[in-house]
Amino acid sequence: MLKKICKLAKDAGDAIMKCYYSSKLINISYKIDKSPVTNADKISNEIIKNGLFTILPNVSILSEEDIHYIKYNKNWNLYWLIDPLDGTKEFLKKNGEFTVNISLIKDGIPILGVIYAPFFNILYCAYKNKAWKVDSKGYKKKISVVSSNIPKFLISRSHPNKKIYDLLRKTKQYTIEKLGSSLKFGYIAEGKAQIYPRFGATYIWDTAAGDAIVKAAGGRVITYSNNEEKDLNYFLISEKSLMNPDFLVLS
Known part of the structure; x- marks a missing residue:
C-alpha cells in the first residue's frame, strides 16, 4: 500500500508542476485565514482523493481543501489526512519549496506518511517505524535522524x-x-x-x-x-x- 500512496503523491505532484510551469494565469482565492489557495491545490486534491478511494474505499478522507464539509466524529479511528499542496505561498513565489502530504491516522496517531516535493523530485515516506528517502534519481534508502554538537x-x-x-x-x-x-x-x-x-x-x-x-x-x-x-x-x-x-x- 505504501508504494501505491507514493505513486499517488507523485501523480498529484506531476499535476501541480504542470500548473507551476504553465503560461496560463494561476487562479488564486483566499480562505478565511487569508491563506491562498490555487487551482493547483484543487487539482491535486481531486487526484489524491480519487486515488485513496480506489485503494481503501471504506476509509474516510480529511483534506485541507474540504474542511468546510467536515462532520466531526469521534468514531473516525482510521482516516486519511492530506494536504494536497503544502506551501502554497512558496508555490506562488516559484522557489520550489512545496510538497504533497498524505498520511494515514489510526487511533489519533499517524502510522503512514508520504511527503513528495515535486520540484526537486524528492520523496520521503514511512510505515511501521521505518523511514525512507527516494532521491531525484529514484534511489531509495533508509533514513534516520542525526544529532550534532552544533545543531x-x-x-x-x-x-x-x-x-x-x-x-x-x-x-x-x-x-x-x-x-x-x-x-x-x-x-x-x-x-x-x-x-x-x-x-x-x-x-x-x-x-x-x-x-x-x-x-x-x-x-x-x-x-x-x-x-x-x-x-x-x-x-x-x-x-x-x-x-x-x-x-x-x-x-
Missing part, C-alpha cells in the same frame, strides 16, 4: 515568529536555514538538520505526514510547553482539534 535550526520561510529567537538565545552554538513546507520534516528525518521549532498557527494536515516520517526515523515531534512534553494529537473531536499547539521537531 541546525530550520525556520519557516513564510511564517517567522519572535519566540524562535528566544529559543535560539538558549543555545550556545547553532546554524540556521530557512525552508518552506513539510520539507523541514524531511530534512530532520534524514539528518540534514536537528531542530525545527514552530510557533503560531498550524493545522494537523500540515504535520501528520512529517510526524510519521520523523518518528520512524528516530526523532521526536512534541508540544512546546514549560509544563510537559506531549505528542501531537490527531483525534477528530471538534473544529479546535484541527489546530496544532506550538511544537518542536527534534532529532
